[in-house]
Amino acid sequence: MRDPWNDSELVQRVETHQRYSLTRAPLNAALCGVIARDRSLHTLLAHAPVEQQLPVLLLAAIHFLVIGEPDHELAAWYPNLTSDFRDPADPALARVLHDFVNDRGPSMLDLLATRRVQTNEVGRCALFLPALALIAADRTPIGHIDVGTSAGLTTLLPRFAYRYDVDEAGGDEGAGDGEEVGAGASGDVIGDGQPLLVCSTRGAVPVPTEIPTIARARGIDLDPIDITDPDDARWLRACCWPDQIDRFERLAAAIEMARTDPPEIVAGDAVAVIRDTIDTLPSDQHPVVTCSWALNYLTADARRAFVAELDAAGAARDLSWVFAESPALAPELPHAPDLRGEHTTALVLVRWREGERQVDHLATGHPHGYWLHWR
Ligand SMILES: C[S@@+](CC[C@H](N)C(=O)[O-])C[C@H]1O[C@@H](n2cnc3c(N)ncnc32)[C@H](O)[C@@H]1O
Numbered sequence: 001m002r003d004p005w006n007d008s009e010l011v012q013r014v015e016t017h018q019r020y021s022l023t024r025a026p027l028n029a030a031l032c033g034v035i036a037r038d039r040s041l042h043t044l045l046a047h048a049p050v051e052q053q054l055p056v057l058l059l060a061a062i063h064f065l066v067i068g069e070p071d072h073e074l075a076a077w078y079p080n081l082t083s084d085f086r087d088p089a090d091p092a093l094a095r096v097l098h099d100f101v102n103d104r105g106p107s108m109l110d111l112l113a114t115r116r117v118q119t120n121e122v123g124r125c126a127l128f129l130p131a132l133a134l135i136a137a138d139r140t141p142i143g144h145i146d147v148g149t150s151a152g153l154t155t156l157l158p159r160f161a162y163r164y165d166v167d168e169a170g171g172d173e174g175a176g177d178g179e180e181v182g183a184g185a186s187g188d189v190i191g192d193g194q195p196l197l198v199c200s201t202r203g204a205v206p207v208p209t210e211i212p213t214i215a216r217a218r219g220i221d222l223d224p225i226d227i228t229d230p231d232d233a234r235w236l237r238a239c240c241w242p243d244q245i246d247r248f249e250r251l252a253a254a255i256e257m258a259r260t261d262p263p264e265i266v267a268g269d270a271v272a273v274i275r276d277t278i279d280t281l282p283s284d285q286h287p288v289v290t291c292s293w294a295l296n297y298l299t300a301d302a303r304r305a306f307v308a309e310l311d312a313a314g315a316a317r318d319l320s321w322v323f324a325e326s327p328a329l330a331p332e333l334p335h336a337p338d339l340r341g342e343h344t345t346a347l348v349l350v351r352w353r354e355g356e357r358q359v360d361h362l363a364t365g366h367p368h369g370y371w372l373h374w375r
Pocket of ligand 1: 118119120121122124147148149150151220221222223224268269270271291293294297298
């Protein structure tokens with residue numbers, strides 16, 4: 001039976017997310033189907049701040065509680081928590097989800113009121129690595145500054161292993177012959193606790209034979225996640241979709257790495273702190289600023305101001321900036337003219353050398369780093 005309140009804004013959002021996730025996240029889609037029909041579930045979202053009343057927030061809150069109770073019946077539907085998971089189409093899901101959430105009302109309300117959707121995608125390091133190698137060819141060691149760093153997991157870039165495979169369907173001669181890059185690369189998605197990032201390539205991706213030397217890495221974030229706080233770390237895992245098992249596993253492995261040796265993060269607004277953060281690097285380190293899916297969270301004016309800060313810093317010392325951002329959502333960045341307005345992940349390298357700025361539109365990539373198409 002359809003929910004009598006199905007014309008509400010919240011139900012529409014949940015149903016839209018259900019359609020969106022159907023092909024690549026069947027469990028999320030099934031959960032959304034139940035949530036849309038069950039008023040006790042979708043109305044919970046009204047307890048979140050207005051800008052966070054998103055189906056992914058509710059799914060993350062449920063996921064957070066399920067991760068903490070892996071023996072509960074509901075956990076049997078989660079592909080990331082059990083290998084022999086139950087069919088998302090199993091009608092029992094509706095009752096089990098309803099009871100699970102309603103029995104945990106106070107915890108759910110607390111999560112919805114206080115948490116916001118925040119992710120940290122280590123797979124984006126596979127996009128950054130070839131660009132960093134291009135920079136390191138004539139400027140080394142690197143002083144890495146990742147802006148909008150979340151928990152700072154992409155500052156662990158030198159500690160991951162990488163494999164770049166040629167996408168045979170690409171038609172042209174790809175680079176990356178399946179060779180692995182990074183100490184201890186084992187061939188498994190997670191080997192000895194080290195995530196392996198596998199990236200399919202088209203075009204002449206300059207895959208390095210070794211990871212460039214990074215003398216120091218720091219992140220900047222307005223609202224950093226403290227990876228040493230068990231609840232923050234669990235929330236980060238909860239924001240990762242349970243259907244995407246390899247993503248979840250490599251995130252969990254990166255969190256473990258970060259817990260024992262936490263990333264250095266400057267808490268602050270990107271525009272306000274970028275200059276100081278660059279200026280504090282010693283002159284024997286070449287500053288490399290990276291941004292991935294972060295600048296779209298700034299206003300248009302703030303993005304312009306951020307670019308102006310980098311221009312000013314680049315006038316004073318050699319500087320490089322690698323960004324993996326959406327031309328449609330961050331149009332004030334120096335994107336290639338043919339990508340303007342496109343909803344894709346554009347990988348761009350901007351170099352300031354002796355005050356001169358040069359922009360290279362390197363590639364387009366998968367938002368989570370699964371493929372890289374060199375231009
Ligand atoms: C979607 S996350 C991306 C995190 C990371 N770059 C990645 O690729 O996984 C966007 C991050 O940008 C941060 N952020 C948003 N506005 C910011 C600002 N004005 N200054 C610094 N960080 C900001 C958010 O707190 C969040 O952690």
